[in-house]
Amino acid sequence: xxxxTMATAMGxxxxxxTSLARADGALNIYNWGNYTSPDVIKKFEAKYNVKVTIxxxxxxxxxxxxxxxxxxxxxxxxxxxxxxxxxxxEGLVLETDPGKMENFxxxxxxxxxxxxxxxxxxxxxxxxxxVGIVVNTDVYKGPANTWGIxxxxxxxxxGKVNVVPEMNDVMFAATKYVGAQQCASDKETLKKxxxxxxxxxxxxxxxxxxxxxxxxxxxxxxxSDWNGSALRQRLANPAIHYNYPKEGFGLxxxxxxxxxxxxxxxxxxxFQNFIMxxxxxAGLSAFHRYANGIAGxxxxxxxxxxxxxxxxxxxxxxxxxxxxxxxxxxxxxIYTKIWTELQK
Amino acid sequence: MATAEEVAKAAERRDIRGRWxxxxxxxxxxLLAATGPLLIVLVYSFLTPGPYxxxxxxxxxxxxxxxxxxxxxxxxxxxxAAAHVTIFWRSIKLAIIxxxxxxxxxxxxxxxMATRSEKTRDLWLFLITIPFWTNLLIRTFAxxxxxxxxxxxxxxxxxxxxxTAPIQILYTDTAILLGMAYxxxxxxxxxxYASMExxxxxxxxxxxxxYATRFQVLRRIIFPLVRPGVIAGSILVFIPALGAYVTPxxxxxxxxxxxxxxxxxxxxxxxxxxxxxALSISVMIIVMVALLAYVRNAGSSGVRHG
Numbered sequence: 001x002x003x004x005t006m007a008t009a010m011g012x013x014x015x016x017x018t019s020l021a022r023a024d025g026a027l028n029i030y031n032w033g034n035y036t037s038p039d040v041i042k043k044f045e046a047k048y049n050v051k052v053t054i055x056x057x058x059x060x061x062x063x064x065x066x067x068x069x070x071x072x073x074x075x076x077x078x079x080x081x082x083x084x085x086x087x088x089x090e091g092l093v094l095e096t097d098p099g100k101m102e103n104f105x106x107x108x109x110x111x112x113x114x115x116x117x118x119x120x121x122x123x124x125x126x127x128x129x130x131v132g133i134v135v136n137t138d139v140y141k142g143p144a145n146t147w148g149i150x151x152x153x154x155x156x157x158x159g160k161v162n163v164v165p166e167m168n169d170v171m172f173a174a175t176k177y178v179g180a181q182q183c184a185s186d187k188e189t190l191k192k193x194x195x196x197x198x199x200x201x202x203x204x205x206x207x208x209x210x211x212x213x214x215x216x217x218x219x220x221x222x223x224s225d226w227n228g229s230a231l232r233q234r235l236a237n238p239a240i241h242y243n244y245p246k247e248g249f250g251l252x253x254x255x256x257x258x259x260x261x262x263x264x265x266x267x268x269x270x271f272q273n274f275i276m277x278x279x280x281x282a283g284l285s286a287f288h289r290y291a292n293g294i295a296g297x298x299x300x301x302x303x304x305x306x307x308x309x310x311x312x313x314x315x316x317x318x319x320x321x322x323x324x325x326x327x328x329x330x331x332x333x334i335y336t337k338i339w340t341e342l343q344k
Numbered sequence: 345m346a347t348a349e350e351v352a353k354a355a356e357r358r359d360i361r362g363r364w365x366x367x368x369x370x371x372x373x374x375l376l377a378a379t380g381p382l383l384i385v386l387v388y389s390f391l392t393p394g395p396y397x398x399x400x401x402x403x404x405x406x407x408x409x410x411x412x413x414x415x416x417x418x419x420x421x422x423x424x425a426a427a428h429v430t431i432f433w434r435s436i437k438l439a440i441i442x443x444x445x446x447x448x449x450x451x452x453x454x455x456x457m458a459t460r461s462e463k464t465r466d467l468w469l470f471l472i473t474i475p476f477w478t479n480l481l482i483r484t485f486a487x488x489x490x491x492x493x494x495x496x497x498x499x500x501x502x503x504x505x506x507x508t509a510p511i512q513i514l515y516t517d518t519a520i521l522l523g524m525a526y527x528x529x530x531x532x533x534x535x536x537y538a539s540m541e542x543x544x545x546x547x548x549x550x551x552x553x554x555y556a557t558r559f560q561v562l563r564r565i566i567f568p569l570v571r572p573g574v575i576a577g578s579i580l581v582f583i584p585a586l587g588a589y590v591t592p593x594x595x596x597x598x599x600x601x602x603x604x605x606x607x608x609x610x611x612x613x614x615x616x617x618x619x620x621x622a623l624s625i626s627v628m629i630i631v632m633v634a635l636l637a638y639v640r641n642a643g644s645s646g647v648r649h650g
Binding site: 337 | 397398414417427430431599601614616
């Protein structure tokens with residue numbers, strides 16, 4: 001190839017790449033891994049002629065740290081309720097005012113005006129769920145609606161229990177188990193929490209995230225877990241049951257926000273509105289297996305989720321649920337110390 | 345002649361300057377790439393943690409004091425940071441045992457390879473490098489499949505009726521060691537093999553001719569001559585083993601922190617970047633001191649050829 005044909009080829013390639021990038025709009029989503037329904041994304045792409053790119057993160061801390069550094073090129077992020085106020089306070093997100101968007105009327109009343117984003121000035125519900133206890137009833141048939149399964153493990157489950165190493169979830173559970181309010185900062189409670197955890201740990205087999213596979217293969221017979229994960233486990237093995245601890249269980253919700261540094265603000269807003277449509281919200285749920293906070297989405301939900309006890313909290317235990325908050329930095333610092341001591 | 349000498353000297357100086365100028369860009373890149381990030385880590389270790397991760401630009405020695413000392417959460421007394429010491433020691437112990445285990449397995453393997461005919465040697469070398477084609481994480485998960493309760497070993501033993509309940513290997517220290525030894529073995533075999541290949545086996549024959557026992561030949565002839573390979577192999581295994589992250593989590597179940605997990609905790613859920621930075625630098629210092637001591641010790645007692 002002589003230099004002339006080479007230059008022409010390069011010019012053409014350059015042209016092609018720019019025209020590709022400029023053809024239509026783009027939208028860059030930064031979300032938890034294995035969480036975004038490809039079908040719903042395809043529908044959004046087709047409807048608005050937008051090219052969507054998804055990048056994964058694995059924790060709220062990672063996402064916050066990365067976006068805070070700037071220059072990420074992301075338009076949308078999906079932080080949990082504990083982190084939403086931080087993103088707002090640090091000025092990382094745009095006030096897109098979803099409360100005034102067309103589809104906002106579909107948001108279920110209990111998620112329409114949450115404490116973490118009063119009046120829904122910034123965020124749109126993506127998914128919400130609970131943290132509870134999963135038990136394989138072939139091994140343990142006793143009552144399992146208690147954090148005692150992991151903190152005061154019954155004999156049948158000793159050495160077979162896993163605890164998902166999400167520090168704040170474990171601290172929430174332990175605080176509830178010793179009978180205190182979440183984020184309790186008095187030394188007496190924290191000492192009880194520490195002693196409880198240290199005494200409980202010898203009965204645990206592992207502290208892992210990978211519960212679906214390990215419960216399925218029988219490496220674990222019980223674990224603390226998220227409800228959507230529990231649903232997948234039950235569908236694979238009917239003996240696996242999800243339980244709502246009576247001492248109090250945590251509720252969480254992940255929320256779609258538009259970044260201040262977003263380049264495709266209009267597309268991001270369209271996306272916020274798009275996922276508040278009941279059919280689309282149900283499509284998201286069908287993939288990530290959590291509830292979505294959009295009223296009317298239940299009629300589009302997959303059959304195995306419509307009355308799943310993991311997704312629909314039974315009326316008699318609903319009162320034990322409580323939205324998890326982010327504790328003060330002082331309490332958080334003590335949590336880290338307890339956590340380090342627990343795993344030393 | 346003086347003038348000719350001066351001309352030659354000037355030419356030489358020009359030559360040297362030219363070489364420096366030509367290599368300057370590469371040297372600069374290496375210098376910046378190697379020291380830049382480390383300097384940032386060093387600076388961060390002297391700052392104050394931000395409330396939700398990151399750092400505040402405020403000088404503080406807290407991170408460094410809390411590497412070694414801790415204030416009790418409940419009675420406020422200052423004492424040695426027992427948790428950190430335990431975790432440091434666990435990692436160092438694991439790295440030492442891994443090094444010894446890979447040496448015990450790797451030395452005979454390298455000897456076996458070096459004593460094959462030249463043609464088959466390449467085949468053995470090729471076989472040793474095959475595991476490197478696969479990602480570390482995947483190899484670790486493969487070990488998990490073998491040792492888990494419903495894995496290959498337990499299934500076979502159960503079928504044979506040798507055991508009635510699965511043996512719990514996964515999530516024990518044995519599992520971690522097994523995984524580490526497997527993952528790092530090639531790093532030990534290759535350098536030992538490289539020096540063993542150069543070994544003049546006529547020396548071994550001479551040893552036997554002089555009525556040396558097999559053990560004497562190994563200890564007095566082979567081992568001293570392949571010592572550089574053993575040193576290189578030990579260093580190559582020890583350092584990554586000290587920072588092992590994936591293997592202890594996957595095979596050990598993440599119940600007990602290793603050094604790398606402790607550091608990761610500070611940058612993630614712990615939100616204490618300065619402490620994480622201080623811990624990272626502490627690890628580097630430990631490695632450096634250990635290496636210096638090891639190399640000096642191994643070098644001074646080296647064999648004297650004569």
